[in-house]
Amino acid sequence: MPDVKGKEDLNLEEFVFDGEEGVEIDDLRQIDEKDRENLLMAGIDVEERQRSASFLHVDHKKALCKSCEKGVEVLDIKDALKKYNGLKDYYWKLVDPSKDEYTESVYKKLHGGYFIKTEKGAKIKNPVQSCLFIKRENVGQNVHNLIIVEEDSELHIITGCSVAHDVKAALHLGISEIFVKKGGKLTFTMIHNWGSNVHVRPRSVYTIEEGGVLVNNYILLKPVKSVQLYPTIYLNGKGAIATSSSIIVAPPGSYINAGTKMVLNAPNTKAEIVSRTITTGGTIVAPGYIQGNAVPAKGHLECKGLILKDGIIHAIPELEGTVSGVELSHEAAVGKVAQEEIEYLMARGLDEDEATSTIVRGFLNVDILGLPPELKQTIDKTIEEAGEDMF
Numbered sequence: 001m002p003d004v005k006g007k008e009d010l011n012l013e014e015f016v017f018d019g020e021e022g023v024e025i026d027d028l029r030q031i032d033e034k035d036r037e038n039l040l041m042a043g044i045d046v047e048e049r050q051r052s053a054s055f056l057h058v059d060h061k062k063a064l065c066k067s068c069e070k071g072v073e074v075l076d077i078k079d080a081l082k083k084y085n086g087l088k089d090y091y092w093k094l095v096d097p098s099k100d101e102y103t104e105s106v107y108k109k110l111h112g113g114y115f116i117k118t119e120k121g122a123k124i125k126n127p128v129q130s131c132l133f134i135k136r137e138n139v140g141q142n143v144h145n146l147i148i149v150e151e152d153s154e155l156h157i158i159t160g161c162s163v164a165h166d167v168k169a170a171l172h173l174g175i176s177e178i179f180v181k182k183g184g185k186l187t188f189t190m191i192h193n194w195g196s197n198v199h200v201r202p203r204s205v206y207t208i209e210e211g212g213v214l215v216n217n218y219i220l221l222k223p224v225k226s227v228q229l230y231p232t233i234y235l236n237g238k239g240a241i242a243t244s245s246s247i248i249v250a251p252p253g254s255y256i257n258a259g260t261k262m263v264l265n266a267p268n269t270k271a272e273i274v275s276r277t278i279t280t281g282g283t284i285v286a287p288g289y290i291q292g293n294a295v296p297a298k299g300h301l302e303c304k305g306l307i308l309k310d311g312i313i314h315a316i317p318e319l320e321g322t323v324s325g326v327e328l329s330h331e332a333a334v335g336k337v338a339q340e341e342i343e344y345l346m347a348r349g350l351d352e353d354e355a356t357s358t359i360v361r362g363f364l365n366v367d368i369l370g371l372p373p374e375l376k377q378t379i380d381k382t383i384e385e386a387g388e389d390m391f
Contacts, residue, residue, distance in 0.1 A: 010199055010226075012101065015140030015171040017109055022058045022135065034165040035133075041222065042160025042193040044131045053116075055130040059139050060111040071122030072155065073115075074130075077144050080115035087115075090146055094177040094205035102173045102201040106142040113143035113174070118153035118184075127156040134163040134170045134198070145176040149184035149212075156187040162194065169197040169225075176204040180212040182237060189217040194224040196253065201228050210237030210266070218246040220256065221364075229258040230287065235269040245274045247364050250282030250311060259287035259316070264297040264326070271299040276364055279311030287316040292326030301330035306337060306363060308356075 025031070028046035031039065036046050048054055052069035055076075056062070062076040081087055097107035114130045132143055149155050163170055172194075180186050194200060208214055214233065233242050244260040262271040273288045290299035305313035319328040337359050345355035 010171065010201075012105060012140065012171070014138075016136075016138050017060075017105075017111075017140040017142065019060070019136075022061045022063060024062065025056075025064050028054060028056065028064065032164070038162045038165060038193055039131060039133070039160060041191075042131065042162040043158045043189065043191040044129050044160045048129075050126045051129050052124050052126040053128040055114045055116075055128070056133060057112050057114070057131070057143060058133045058135050059141060062112050063133075065114075069124060069126060071119045071153070072124045072128060073117045074128060075115045077113040077115045077146060078110070080146065087146065090148065090177060090179060091144075092177070094207060095175050095203050099203065103175060103203055105140075106144055106173050106175050109142055110144055111142045113145045115146045116155070116157065117148040118150045118155050120150040120153060122150070122153045124153070124155045127158045130157065130159045132159070132161045132172065132174065134167055134172065136164075137167055138169050140171045141173065143172075143174045145174065147176070147178040147186070147188075149178075149180045149186045151181045152183040153181075154185040156189075158189050158191070160191045160193065161200070162192075163198060167198075168195050170195065171199045172201070174200075174202040174204075176202065176231075178204065178206040180206065180208045180214055182209045183211045184209070185213040187215040187217075190219070192218075192220045192224065192227070193222045196223045197225045199226045200224060202231075204229075204231035206231065206233040206242075208233070208235050208237060208240040208242060211239045212237055213240070214242040216242065216244040216260070218244075218248075218258070220246075220248045220258070223251050224254055224256070226255040227258055230261060232261045232263070233271070234263050234265060235271060236265045238266045239268045240266060241270045243272045243274075246276065248275075248277045248284060248286075249364075250277070250279045250284045252281030252311075254282030256282065257285040257287075259285075259289070261287075261289040261291075262299065263291045263293065264299060265293050267294045267296055269294065269297045273301045273303075275303040277303075277305040277313055277315075278360065278364065279305070279307055279313055280309045281311045283312040283314075285314045285316070287318070288330070289318040289320070290328055290330075291320040291322065292328050293322050295323055295325035297326050299328045301332075303330070303332040304363075305334040306360065307334065308337070308360070
């Protein structure tokens, strides 16, 4: 993963990976009222309106797991390993447990995580919502998530990651292995709502079979100490399609290394990566990589960043074609808000901060496909608040 200035190494011994296990709950409404707001900003509806299932993992243990709709199964990963005889065809098949110290930590000491599996041909209308939550100060959390979208099935997952309102420092280590079978479709939306001194190290790999579709969304608008996120998506089946969209804001003190890698291994595959980044004083490393290994295949990478109130954006777009006839393209830009746009809005009655905030909100408002209306409203609200907080 690309890095600058070596700011991403952590000492795992500084975090607590043992201790209190917590308690299970029957209803998300049992969560502390102040913590509910954090969950909402991570896309989690405690009322569970229009949700097919809910999963909540707190610190080192599952707190809630229930399914509300036929055709989709949701379990704690530990329960799934017991039920399915170790999940030998899926568990640790896409991610190498020896990849780095973070994967090794999860491999050696698993706290939990979610297992989500559809039935063949099932069209799950309402999203599954999952939340990986940290309740206690300085917790180190090891989770392993596994998603299987069976043939010709459709699923939407909203996964929100957050901390309790009074938690400042913590570490989240998350392994995710995601399988989209022939003709399957997955819309996967990850919203991070962490704390000012929280470190986050996800390791995610996807594989998409023939005719499969993946819509992958990542949203980070709230303060975090550091994030290292670089999912790899393999389009292994003929006609597979993948789209990845990300919206990232880095305030002072944040160091975010977040991008996407896509590998087109079959003919008639299509890949698109769209990244929007803003720094108001933090550092963002924004890598994007598309490799084309088959024809015909098309890939496009778009990376745009705004620097407000100083900060650093290091955009790294990469394209690699290994066969004749592959079509790959990219566009990247890092800059500032155009003065003429500010002056245009000021001429219509806005002051300078209001004009700049309006432009910033428009820049962040990427058309993310597949979102249910209530989640889009939550994201729009978060973008609105982020725009106000910058000025």
